[in-house]
Amino acid sequence: MDILASTFFDWGVNLQLLVSGLALGAIYAVVALGFVLVEKSTAVLNLAVGEFLMLGSYFGVAFFMERKTNIFIGTLVITLVMALFGLAIHYGIMRPMVGQGFFAIVLATIGIATVIRAVVQMWFGPLEKGNLTALPTGTIEVAGTSIRWVDIIILLVVLGSVGAFLVFYARTRTGLHMRAVASNIEAAAGVGIDPDRAYAITWAMAIGIAGLGGVMLGHFTPSVNPALAAIGLRAFPAAAIGGFTSVGGSIIGGLIVGVIEQLAGGHFGTKWREPVAFGILILVLIFKPTGLFGQKDLERV
Amino acid sequence: MSSSLKIDGLSVSYGPIPALRNVSIEVPEGGFVSVLGSNGAGKTTLVRTITGVLYLQKGKVTSGSITRDGQDMTKLKTRKIVTGGVAQVPEGRMLFPQLTVEENLRCGAASRRDLAGINDTLSEVFDLFPQLPPLQNQLAGLLSGGEQQMVAVGRALMAKPSLLVCDELSLGLAPLIVRDLFLLLDRINKEGVAVLAIEQNARIALQHSTYAYALEVGEIVLEGPSDELRENQEVQDLYMGGGGDSREAYAAIRREVNR
Amino acid sequence: MTSVTETATPASRQILAKRTPTWMRALPFLVAIASPVILDKISWNPFGGWKLLVGFLVLVGIGWFAWSNAEHDPDDPRLSLKLWHRADQRALAAVTCFVLMAIPFILSTDWEPPMDFPWNSWFRIVNYIILFALGAGAFNLLVGYTGQLSMAHAAFLMIGTMVGAQVGLIWEQSFWLCLPVAALAGAVLGVFFGIPALRLRGLYLMLATIGVHFIILLVWKEYIVHQFGFSGMRFTTPNLPSWLHWIPGINPEDGEFLINSQFRWFWVNLGITTVGLLFIVNVVRSREGRAFAAVRDRDISATLLGINVPRSKLVSFALSSALVSVSGCMLSYYNRARSEDSFHLELVLDYGIIIVVGGFMGIQGAIFGSIFFFALPMYFEWMREELPIISDIDFFSRYAGEIDLAIRGILVVVVLVWRPDGLAGLWQAMKKRALLRMQAPRRGVVQ
Numbered sequence A: 001m002d003i004l005a006s007t008f009f010d011w012g013v014n015l016q017l018l019v020s021g022l023a024l025g026a027i028y029a030v031v032a033l034g035f036v037l038v039e040k041s042t043a044v045l046n047l048a049v050g051e052f053l054m055l056g057s058y059f060g061v062a063f064f065m066e067r068k069t070n071i072f073i074g075t076l077v078i079t080l081v082m083a084l085f086g087l088a089i090h091y092g093i094m095r096p097m098v099g100q101g102f103f104a105i106v107l108a109t110i111g112i113a114t115v116i117r118a119v120v121q122m123w124f125g126p127l128e129k130g131n132l133t134a135l136p137t138g139t140i141e142v143a144g145t146s147i148r149w150v151d152i153i154i155l156l157v158v159l160g161s162v163g164a165f166l167v168f169y170a171r172t173r174t175g176l177h178m179r180a181v182a183s184n185i186e187a188a189a190g191v192g193i194d195p196d197r198a199y200a201i202t203w204a205m206a207i208g209i210a211g212l213g214g215v216m217l218g219h220f221t222p223s224v225n226p227a228l229a230a231i232g233l234r235a236f237p238a239a240a241i242g243g244f245t246s247v248g249g250s251i252i253g254g255l256i257v258g259v260i261e262q263l264a265g266g267h268f269g270t271k272w273r274e275p276v277a278f279g280i281l282i283l284v285l286i287f288k289p290t291g292l293f294g295q296k297d298l299e300r301v
Numbered sequence B: 001m002s003s004s005l006k007i008d009g010l011s012v013s014y015g016p017i018p019a020l021r022n023v024s025i026e027v028p029e030g031g032f033v034s035v036l037g038s039n040g041a042g043k044t045t046l047v048r049t050i051t052g053v054l055y056l057q058k059g060k061v062t063s064g065s066i067t068r069d070g071q072d073m074t075k076l077k078t079r080k081i082v083t084g085g086v087a088q089v090p091e092g093r094m095l096f097p098q099l100t101v102e103e104n105l106r107c108g109a110a111s112r113r114d115l116a117g118i119n120d121t122l123s124e125v126f127d128l129f130p131q132l133p134p135l136q137n138q139l140a141g142l143l144s145g146g147e148q149q150m151v152a153v154g155r156a157l158m159a160k161p162s163l164l165v166c167d168e169l170s171l172g173l174a175p176l177i178v179r180d181l182f183l184l185l186d187r188i189n190k191e192g193v194a195v196l197a198i199e200q201n202a203r204i205a206l207q208h209s210t211y212a213y214a215l216e217v218g219e220i221v222l223e224g225p226s227d228e229l230r231e232n233q234e235v236q237d238l239y240m241g242g243g244g245d246s247r248e249a250y251a252a253i254r255r256e257v258n259r
Numbered sequence C: 001m002t003s004v005t006e007t008a009t010p011a012s013r014q015i016l017a018k019r020t021p022t023w024m025r026a027l028p029f030l031v032a033i034a035s036p037v038i039l040d041k042i043s044w045n046p047f048g049g050w051k052l053l054v055g056f057l058v059l060v061g062i063g064w065f066a067w068s069n070a071e072h073d074p075d076d077p078r079l080s081l082k083l084w085h086r087a088d089q090r091a092l093a094a095v096t097c098f099v100l101m102a103i104p105f106i107l108s109t110d111w112e113p114p115m116d117f118p119w120n121s122w123f124r125i126v127n128y129i130i131l132f133a134l135g136a137g138a139f140n141l142l143v144g145y146t147g148q149l150s151m152a153h154a155a156f157l158m159i160g161t162m163v164g165a166q167v168g169l170i171w172e173q174s175f176w177l178c179l180p181v182a183a184l185a186g187a188v189l190g191v192f193f194g195i196p197a198l199r200l201r202g203l204y205l206m207l208a209t210i211g212v213h214f215i216i217l218l219v220w221k222e223y224i225v226h227q228f229g230f231s232g233m234r235f236t237t238p239n240l241p242s243w244l245h246w247i248p249g250i251n252p253e254d255g256e257f258l259i260n261s262q263f264r265w266f267w268v269n270l271g272i273t274t275v276g277l278l279f280i281v282n283v284v285r286s287r288e289g290r291a292f293a294a295v296r297d298r299d300i301s302a303t304l305l306g307i308n309v310p311r312s313k314l315v316s317f318a319l320s321s322a323l324v325s326v327s328g329c330m331l332s333y334y335n336r337a338r339s340e341d342s343f344h345l346e347l348v349l350d351y352g353i354i355i356v357v358g359g360f361m362g363i364q365g366a367i368f369g370s371i372f373f374f375a376l377p378m379y380f381e382w383m384r385e386e387l388p389i390i391s392d393i394d395f396f397s398r399y400a401g402e403i404d405l406a407i408r409g410i411l412v413v414v415v416l417v418w419r420p421d422g423l424a425g426l427w428q429a430m431k432k433r434a435l436l437r438m439q440a441p442r443r444g445v446v447q
């Protein structure tokens, strides 16, 4: 507990932790968005989101480390390729599995995760890579502490792209149709919306965004390695605290959990990160089972 | 008189369970036809088949056809059917509870290509239902039953249909509200939209329609002009709760069906 | 509708009255248990492989005998409440019994199969399959039967291990005491951590139980570091209690009989797993078990049916966790070493794969799933190393682990997409086809 005494009230340390917590939280928000979007509209819990982020990071290695591609072009290509993967998952696996139990579909996503992990290790070898450096690597002095540019950029990029997605979701016709399918698939089919098409778009977007998050994650961590996939599980509390049905809530949940985790890890040691995050999750679930921002079931019975 | 919808010898089953057997119904251009039937008669199955959402329930058309302008619709996707001018008000409203009233209505225009026309249709619908504009930004799940049903009808009208199929419009609503809704259907009908009202509430359906069918256990057991059916003793016993021997009449019809 | 009650009265009572005597129906099972042991004891071996032939003949004989002795009246509702009442089920049960008894003897011969098929490492695999089948069966009781999507499975494996370490290593008590204590601890903590299930369902319950996993994981790490240091636990070799030394074939040295070989572990594992799985099968058939199914299918209407839903959920949590905890304790003793990171959340997913790939509904699924999970990688390894063309491809041996992982992932997806009821469902369908082909409707074949 000596460590505690020395850093707990050190505001410089706290500020650093806060900013890196926000950056981490932004990445969590991306993962949580991947969960929520797919869960909400297709009732599938995609446990492979973490693996898709890892895959995105490795694509980052392939593009930025091995080929020195321009960061904008590379990120765009990665996002698009990942979106194609999303389509493949929908048409190849999820559509044939319609009507099966929740747990079976969850395990199918775990099967996908296993394959991704194996392929990544075959392709890039078992050794870990250094982190990506295509974004500015310097630091900036704020209030006496140095803060990494990368953290700030990650926060802005993620918030910007997630914001753009939210606008798309809330304001466009396609977004409206996606929400309609998520809300009541039978009614949506009845008015002539093709649920299949909405699902396909949902998968493409969710996985595409995960690819973008992967590129950011590759910049955030000290090294790119297969263990990055664990971020999928660690983002669970973010998604649930935000309320699994609220896209906006998952982002706030991500930021909250990121900051709490970094503070807990920084002050008490990293082994406390998951227990603290999941402990908060259990408390939230017990007292408010639909999460802090989750919608109540509006359907009249 | 040309027909807006012609169902011929239609049989539908859910897996091994037959739900409709050899059903033939015709809706004339601009007509108002009703289909009566008690619980489990196959009314909703009929609506699902017409609008092409049967596949969601794993149901299959085993024989027969549904034609419109000479074109068979049983193989068409819902999107095509709606574009072709058939819109439905599904049983139990089936709104999108987490979406606002306006968004619900806009979803009704999902299959339309003339984006510019959608706003005009929206204001027409708002004119038709003066209660709705103030609720425009309210979540649909929070409305009362009557308001929800108006949104459901409005949503169907957003597709600019030439045939409106209503499944149990009266379900769970107060008689006064039901009457208003049917008066509205009359108005819509007067503007040239054919109406197929599928109802358990025979009294009101027969009042408004010109021709009616009675569906029992998946088969058409009676049909005729609504005025005649209204006088028909069997129909009165079965659907209007007249007389104590309704059970017998019902049993008679069952027997006839099972034969 | 009415036919069941009407026809069940006179005709089937006659059949029951005429049924074969119990000893005759038990005979194939007794033979199945005894014959491998006897065959092993006979050392006379004039020409190689004759034991296999005799064993095979006995196997067929047992199967046929059990088949022909079954009570086959498909219409008697009382019969359908019994375990293994149909002819095919009885025959299979007898054959399985024989095979299980024969496996350790066959595996401990020094026979060298062609192409270096890894004979002896299969013993380890078989033992793991048996132990995992118990854990998977218990997991399935909660997830499959009661529909409570819990991810706290590894947490209870850890609890069982901690009990085993505390009772067996620190307090130096017998291994056999560890098991009931582990069961008790599992049951009590199962009820405690099952409390969220009273309020949460589906996805949210899953999340909360992941939380339980991480909390127990923290406790586990603290416990192992404080009690055993960074090198982790080393479990002692258990000892067969002296009051069991009368069993034929047990010859203690210095008054002790150590469970120190794969062969000896096999019997311990098989015994405990059999008891555990039979327990689950019987719970499922009981009133309590039918309440579980009602809870799974619909919480709310189960309440209306007069089922005490919270009670059912907690009982299911308690039973499942108790058995999981026992299997954790056994696994740790069998495995000997445990370290800080022996229990990842991935382990829960492995068990999930076992029960879903094996088939959700039933103990069969747990068994098939465990076999799938362990035997397949072993088989791949052998193919990679020994098969002529495949072993020449450098790529396969270089990425051995990854390829196994990829194949397993692909197989999981393929099984789930292609056969939602898993391997057990596939097996049932195959059996049904075979039985229909044999055209034996009178034997009480399904439908």
Ligand SMILES: Nc1ncnc2c1ncn2[C@@H]1O[C@H](COP(=O)(O)OP(=O)(O)O)[C@@H](O)[C@H]1O
Residues within 6 Å of the ligand: B014, B017, B018, B019, B037, B038, B039, B040, B041, B042, B043, B044, B045, B046, B057
């Ligand atoms: N999704 C379904 N799966 C299987 N059977 C169904 C399904 N929906 C309806 N049925 C059966 O079809 C018959 C007709 O049902 P339905 O069309 O809903 O009747 P109604 O709308 O007149 O009450 C009933 O016997 C019902 O049990």
Ligand SMILES: [Mg+2]
Residues within 6 Å of the ligand: B040, B043, B044, B045, B091, B168
């Ligand atoms: Mg209906």
